[in-house]
Amino acid sequence: MNSKFVGTGVALVTPFNSDLSIDHEALKNIVEFNIENGTDYLVISGTTGESVTISRQEKKDIIKTISDANNGRVPMVLGIGGNNTASIIEEIKTTDLSEMDAILSVAPYYSKPTQEGLYQHFKAISEACPIDVILYNVPGRTSKNMEPSTTVRLAKDFKNIIAVKEAGNNVAQYLQLIKDKPEDFLVISGDDDLALGVVLAGGAGVISVIGQAFPKPFSDMIRLGLQGKAKEAYNLHYKLMDVIGYIFEENNPAGIKAVFEALSLCSDKVRLPLVPASLQLKAKIERFVREFQ
Known part of the structure; x- marks a missing residue:
C-alpha cells in the first residue's frame, strides 16, 4: 500500500489579497x-484552491510557494484535470x-462521458503521467458518477493509478469500492462529513477541506x-x-476562507463567480471558532 497517502491530506485554499x-x-x-499540526500531505490546485480561475503562471507561482514552504517535509499532490483529455x-x-x-485528476465535468469514456480518459492520462495518479470522482460537480466498476477496472489495469478520492457523499458506493478494490489501492474520502466512517470501514484517509483549518483535531481523528x-x-x-456543515452551506471555498479569516490566517476573498460567505454564515463560523476547544 502507498502509505504516503494514508491519513489526512488537505485541499489547500488559494488566499487572495484585497485586489484578488x-x-x-x-x-x-x-x-x-x-505541517506543524499533523497534516500528512498537501493537495495543490484542486477545487478548493479555485483552480478554474487560476492562470497557468499563477499555478506555477503557487506550486513554488508551497514547495518552498514545505521543503520536502510532507508529500505533495498536484491537481491536473479537466474535460479536455488532450x-x-x-x-x-x-x-x-x-x-x-x-497528480489528482478530476473526472471530466460537463461533457458527461459514458463509463467507457471515463475509462479511456484516465487510461490516456495514466499512460502520459510519469508519476502516480489519484482519480477524483465528484459527481455533484461533474454531473457524472464514475461507477465503482470503472474505478476498480482502472486500478487493476494501470500500475500508477494508486487511489481514488471519492466525493459522491454515497456510503454504499464507498463500501462497494472498499470491498472490490485491489489490496494496495487506496480509497480516500473526499467528504469531510463521512471521512471517519470511511476510514473505519477500510478507507485510507481523507483529502479534506476543513482539515486545513483544524489540522490537529482533524488529523488526530483520522489517525484514531x-x-x-x-x-x-x-x-x-x-x-x-x-x-463541517457550515463550510459547505453556501459554496466551497468561501466557507473555509471565512474560517481562515476568523482564525486570522487569510482573507475571505474569492474570485467570481464565487462570492464571499454571507454575514449570517460568517457569524456562525466566527462563533464556532471562538468557542472551539
Whole structure:
C-alpha cells in the first residue's frame, strides 16, 4: 500500500489579497500551520484552491510557494484535470512534476462521458503521467458518477493509478469500492462529513477541506480511526461536525476562507463567480471558532 497517502491530506485554499492577487505570505503560513499540526500531505490546485480561475503562471507561482514552504517535509499532490483529455496530457508533459508525489485528476465535468469514456480518459492520462495518479470522482460537480466498476477496472489495469478520492457523499458506493478494490489501492474520502466512517470501514484517509483549518483535531481523528479507536475518534468528529456543515452551506471555498479569516490566517476573498460567505454564515463560523476547544 502507498502509505504516503494514508491519513489526512488537505485541499489547500488559494488566499487572495484585497485586489484578488495571490497572497503568497498567507499561503506559506497556512502550509506551515498544517505541517506543524499533523497534516500528512498537501493537495495543490484542486477545487478548493479555485483552480478554474487560476492562470497557468499563477499555478506555477503557487506550486513554488508551497514547495518552498514545505521543503520536502510532507508529500505533495498536484491537481491536473479537466474535460479536455488532450489538454490535460499537454499540461502533464509541460509541468515540472519532480517535487510532486502524485497528480489528482478530476473526472471530466460537463461533457458527461459514458463509463467507457471515463475509462479511456484516465487510461490516456495514466499512460502520459510519469508519476502516480489519484482519480477524483465528484459527481455533484461533474454531473457524472464514475461507477465503482470503472474505478476498480482502472486500478487493476494501470500500475500508477494508486487511489481514488471519492466525493459522491454515497456510503454504499464507498463500501462497494472498499470491498472490490485491489489490496494496495487506496480509497480516500473526499467528504469531510463521512471521512471517519470511511476510514473505519477500510478507507485510507481523507483529502479534506476543513482539515486545513483544524489540522490537529482533524488529523488526530483520522489517525484514531485508522487505529480502530472509534469512540475516541467520534468524540473529535462530533466537536467538528457543526463547522463541517457550515463550510459547505453556501459554496466551497468561501466557507473555509471565512474560517481562515476568523482564525486570522487569510482573507475571505474569492474570485467570481464565487462570492464571499454571507454575514449570517460568517457569524456562525466566527462563533464556532471562538468557542472551539
